[in-house]
Each structure stands twice: as structure tokens, then as C-alpha cells.
Amino acid sequence: MKISLFYEFALPRPWVPDDERVLFQDGLDEVEAADKAGFSTVWLTEHHFLEEYCHSTAPEMFLAAASQRTENIRLGFGVMHLPPGINHPARVAERVSTLDLISNGRVEFGTGESSSVGELGGFNIDPADKRGQWEEALEVAVRCMTEEPFTGFQGEHIQLPPRNVIPKPAQAPHPPVWVACTRPSSVQMAAQKCLGALSFAYTGPGPLAERVNGYYKEFEEKGVPVTPQVNPNLLAIGGDLSMMVAPTDEQAIQRLGVGGGFFSFGIMHYYMTGEHVPGRTGVWERYLEEVDKDPTLAYGPGRGAIGSPDTAREFLRSYEESGVDEIILLLNPRSHEASMESIELLGKHVLPEFIERDEKAVEAKRKRLEPVIEKVEARRPASTAPVFDETYSFGGLPTGRGGKFTASEIPEAMAEINEGRVQAARLAKEQGE
Incomplete structure (x- = not known):
């Protein structure tokens, strides 16, 4: 089983002007430490308008910065929203x-569809359309990465006409594709489409084993690839509380403080029960009020990698026994120094044995799935992408309704450039005389 980190970049109020800069700089330090410690992947979500709960609105920017400070850790979109009103598939x-x-x-x-009122409403997306938009956008985005040119x-x-979308990715034919899953039915859907399942719903290691077995059964019996490269893998959240590892159990619980359950509370607030006034509602304040009523929201034994290295190892082994391919661990808000020590302790005392077993498990899985993938590939449908029309071309000035020019700024700029050349040539001639 691979062990990875998952970032939402929560930032509870109150804020001071420098807090967001510090948040991202601390995150870069943590990812660099995680790379050295042997974590498999850093997964970074994308959300919009969900203040306090998630300030990760441009994951590709952070991951690009992290890529230059790391060597081996993989960089995961967990997830990029694909409705074209949020992210156009060519982009x-x-x-x-x-x-x-x-x-x-x-x-x-x-990849994902988006699910919150704040995001869907903010981008004027009808919830009834989000699955269809995700399906179309996934096809177009992957085709843009793999076709030369994209044929339309x-x-x-x-609607997108033929264009050669550049650059192309380093991984051929494309990076591994995953889809966010919050229900058993969406895990089943991921298996049917031969995509990796990012199972973000917390189930605990016992029920997770059933979900893992169901995913691979569905993959084998009904999987039909929708991308050039299949990705039979299932990832799950390692507990509903933030990770916190310290030399002793008591120290870890103390360092966790009350922040451990903010991730789950934020989901409830923005996706289900909360009424939010932008820039006014205090999400952290409401969370603390609920913790006062029920302290188990912030901490409960066995609900996260919380404790000494030995306690964390035992917790992670219970997930490994479920057969899941990868576990992601949440980060506690405003706990940079403690998170750095957690990463270091896991890397030194826990991860090496999991990495060693995972290398053997990956090879055994590869051999086990070879005949399964042959069956899956035999069900791959013929491509419905249009054949490129070799007579197609584009060029000239953009025109609007009625054939009128609507973008004359470039011709005007070129005219100025040409006039500048004429004047420069005239001046040079005069000086030469």
C-alpha cells in the first residue's frame, strides 16, 4: 500500500495579511520533507469560494512549485474540476x-464534477449537467493530450474545432487518470470506465475491504476503457481526522488539538448543512461551537494516524490489510511544525516497511491483472473521434456576427510597427547623409 498526503490548505479565521503566503510556503516545505521521507504522492484538491475550509484554488501552481523542490514524489490533482465553465478541457x-x-x-x-452549491452556483453550472459535462470534458482533455492534431x-x-493542443505530456500516452468517488456507486462507475477511484468518503478499514473487492470485480466483469491507458487502482482516506505523529501518543493528541475534525466539518458546512455568507460567516468559529457540544468531532481513537510511530504503524497496517492500493493522510490546519515532525517520524520509522511491501505487491498485482486487462481491452470500443480533415485550416482576422471585424487591434498594432520601421529607416538615412 502506498502512503500519501492530501492537502486542502485549510486556513481558519482570524487571518492576518501574510497568512496565505505563509500557508503555501509551509506547504512547500512539507512536500519537500515528504519527498525525502518516501511518501508516494502529494494530492492537492481544487475548490473555489470555500473560504477557511480550502484555499487551494489553483493546484497546478502549487504543484509546479513543488515539482522544482522535489525529485520522486508524485504530484496529484485531487481533483481538477472538469466542467468547462470552471476549466476548459483544452486548458x-x-x-x-x-x-x-x-x-x-x-x-x-x-478529475471530478464539482458538488458544492458554492462552486456550482458560482460558475452557473446546473447540477443536472455536471456528470455529462465531466464525461465530455474528460474525453476532450485526454484526446487533446494524445492526438496530433486534436480532430475536433x-x-x-x-464544442471545439480541430487544433493541435500543445505541449504533450511526458508520460505516454497520458498521465494516470482518476475520478473522485464519494459513494459506492461512483466507485463502481470508476471501475466500469477503467479509471482510478479516488474514494474520498471515509469508511474505515473493515468496510473498505468490501469496496476494494467490489471495485476489482466490477473492473474485471464490466470494465470498458474510456481513456487510452487504463488505471485499475483504488485510493482511500486514511481516517476522518488529520494525521499527527509524535514521539508519544499523548504528545500527538496534544498537538492535534481541536483542529483534527475540521476537514469533515467543512464538508458538512459547504456541502450539506451550512448557510454561508461570503466573507462573513466564521466556519472555524462554528466548528469550535460544535466541538464544545461534542468533543469527539475533534478527536477519537482509531480515526486517524494519530499517536506514536508504533500507533501510526498499527493504524496503517489495518488499511493495508484491506487491499487498498493507496492511502492519503490529511494535514492538520495551522500545525506546520508538528506536521513537519510527523512527516519526519513516519519517514524514519514507518514508511520503509510499507514501501518494501508495496514494491512486491505492485509486481504481484501486475501479474494478477495481466489476463484481466486483456479481457478489459477486448471490450474497448472503436474510437468515435472524427478523422482529421486534411483540407481544414484556420487563419485571418477574427470576425463577429454578420462578418464584421471584431478584433482589429492586431492590424492596427502592425500598422504602427510598420510606420515605426519606415520612420527608423528614414532617420538612419538622414543621419547617414
Whole structure:
């Protein structure tokens, strides 16, 4: 089992002007430490307008910076929202490919539909359309990464003419593709489409084993690839509380403080029960009020990698026994120094044995899935992408309705440039005489 980190970049109020800069700089230090410690991947979410709960609005920017401070850790979008009103699929392909190149092929391409009222409403997306938009955008984005040129797409939600989308990713044919899953049915959907399942719903290691077995059964029996490269893997959250490892259990619990359950509370607030006034509602304040009523929101034994290295090892072994491929550990808000020590202690005392077992497990899984993947590939449908029309071309000035010019700034600028050349030539001639 691989062990990874998951960032939301929570920033509870009150803030001071420098807090967001410090938040990202601390995160870069932590990812650099995680790379040295042997963590598999740093997964970074993308959310918009969800203040306090998540300030990770441009994950490709942070991951690009992290790529230059690390060597081995993989860089995961957990996830990039694919509705075109949030991220146009051609831009998705460009950003993912660029990050893959500058990181020397370390990108994990996690995708999702978006689910919160704040985001869907903020980008004027009808919830009834989000699955269809995700499906179209995934097809277009991956085709943009792999086709030269992209031959065009005419769908219900996306229309894109032929273009050669550049650059292309370092990983061929494309980085591993995942989809966010919050329900058993979405894990089943991921298996049917032969995508990696980012199972973000906390189940605990016992029920997780059933989910893992169901995913691989569905993959074998009904998997039909929707991307050129299949990705049969299932990732899960390692507990609903933030990670905190210290020399002793008592120290870890003390350092965790009351922040451990803020991730789960933020989900409830923004996705289910909360009424939010932008820039006014105090999410952290409301969380503390609920913790006062029920302290188990902030901490409960066995609900996270919390404790000494031995306690964390025992907790992680319970997940490893479920058969899950990868576990992500949450980071406690405003706990940079404690998180740095947690990463160091896990890297020194816990990760090496998991890495060793994972290397053997990956090879055994590869051999086990060889005949399964043959069956899956036999079900791959014929491509429906249009054949490129070799007579197609584009050029000239952009025109608007009625054939009128609507973008004359470039001709005007070129005219000024040409006039400048004429004047420069005249001046040079006069000086030469």
C-alpha cells in the first residue's frame, strides 16, 4: 500500500495579511520533507469560494512549485474540476501536460464534477449537467493530450474545432487518470470506465475491504476503457481526522488539538448543512461551537494516524490489510511544525516497511491483472473521434456576427510597427547623409 498526503490548505479565521503566503510556503516545505521521507504522492484538491475550509484554488501552481523542490514524489490533482465553465478541457490538457513535463513525468490526473452549491452556483453550472459535462470534458482533455492534431468535438456541452493542443505530456500516452468517488456507486462507475477511484468518503478499514473487492470485480466483469491507458487502482482516506505523529501518543493528541475534525466539518458546512455568507460567516468559529457540544468531532481513537510511530504503524497496517492500493493522510490546519515532525517520524520509522511491501505487491498485482486487462481491452470500443480533415485550416482576422471585424487591434498594432520601421529607416538615412 502506498502512503500519501492530501492537502486542502485549510486556513481558519482570524487571518492576518501574510497568512496565505505563509500557508503555501509551509506547504512547500512539507512536500519537500515528504519527498525525502518516501511518501508516494502529494494530492492537492481544487475548490473555489470555500473560504477557511480550502484555499487551494489553483493546484497546478502549487504543484509546479513543488515539482522544482522535489525529485520522486508524485504530484496529484485531487481533483481538477472538469466542467468547462470552471476549466476548459483544452486548458486542462495544457496545464496537466506542462506540469508533467516540468516534473519529469510525475503527474496523477485526478478529475471530478464539482458538488458544492458554492462552486456550482458560482460558475452557473446546473447540477443536472455536471456528470455529462465531466464525461465530455474528460474525453476532450485526454484526446487533446494524445492526438496530433486534436480532430475536433461537437457535444452537448463542449464544442471545439480541430487544433493541435500543445505541449504533450511526458508520460505516454497520458498521465494516470482518476475520478473522485464519494459513494459506492461512483466507485463502481470508476471501475466500469477503467479509471482510478479516488474514494474520498471515509469508511474505515473493515468496510473498505468490501469496496476494494467490489471495485476489482466490477473492473474485471464490466470494465470498458474510456481513456487510452487504463488505471485499475483504488485510493482511500486514511481516517476522518488529520494525521499527527509524535514521539508519544499523548504528545500527538496534544498537538492535534481541536483542529483534527475540521476537514469533515467543512464538508458538512459547504456541502450539506451550512448557510454561508461570503466573507462573513466564521466556519472555524462554528466548528469550535460544535466541538464544545461534542468533543469527539475533534478527536477519537482509531480515526486517524494519530499517536506514536508504533500507533501510526498499527493504524496503517489495518488499511493495508484491506487491499487498498493507496492511502492519503490529511494535514492538520495551522500545525506546520508538528506536521513537519510527523512527516519526519513516519519517514524514519514507518514508511520503509510499507514501501518494501508495496514494491512486491505492485509486481504481484501486475501479474494478477495481466489476463484481466486483456479481457478489459477486448471490450474497448472503436474510437468515435472524427478523422482529421486534411483540407481544414484556420487563419485571418477574427470576425463577429454578420462578418464584421471584431478584433482589429492586431492590424492596427502592425500598422504602427510598420510606420515605426519606415520612420527608423528614414532617420538612419538622414543621419547617414
